[in-house]
Amino acid sequence: MMRRDVTPDPELGAVLRRFDAPDPTADEQRRALKRRIEAAAAPLLAERRNGAWWEFAAVWARTLVPIGLATAVAAAAFIAWTARAGAGRGALTPVPAQDSLVGSVRRDPTSQHLLDAVVAPVLPHRN
């Protein structure tokens, strides 16, 4: 019975057609609809012509993202390396004498005088 239904039924089609009023969309209405569709589509088409900002971003992302990643990796490696190099010198570690201001001044009389002058208490100036 189902197989019989795969071909159109002329009698049924004829009756159905009676309720299928002819398309009342006149030529003028059709043209107006087409104009309406094209007018509504104009901004979307213009966007496609000019390219949306995300399209530019997508194009540049292919270049900028790898460069950004490489830079970030290099920066991280540099920071890690400098941190490891200075790891033995914490904030509480005494600064060796040769690295300090005192150590940088050579131990000769002239330098000693200079050092005394730098660290001596400031006395009120008398006229």
Next chain:
Amino acid sequence: MRDGDREAYGALVERHLDRALALSRRLLHHRQDAEDLAQDAFLAALQHLDAFDGARPFWPWLSRIIVNRGLDLAAARAVRVTESLPDEARDPGQGPAEAAERAEILARFRHELALLPPRRKLIVQLFELDGYSVAEIAELLESSRATVRWHLHAGRHQLRRALAQFRGDVP
């Protein structure tokens, strides 16, 4: 058209507008609503053009947009049925008794047609009136051929019964 070519888009609208309107009207039974649906579908197609496979024909894709939106619209609100019985149905050559009987048959048929679920009614009309094949309807409705065949059989059975009652075929 992907580059925003207005002429290409205009040609596309021109090529498919009649079919789009016919299908929209088949779904909504109202000229203005059908025009709105067709316009909406053309714009939706443009908005989602990047998802469309350019190697495939455009009409099946557009028609699926129309059907999906049209069925949603039809289900979401009471569809305004403004189709009137064409004058051709009132044959002036008939006698009063014949005309009355004919009018009764058509009224009964129309009632049965209105009772069909929207999807089933659409399948019957597409097949009987618009010349779509079962395979084409299945593709349009994103359904299996067996399901379409079942709806077609059930819808046609219901409508044939309405006609047969007045011929005395069915008690």
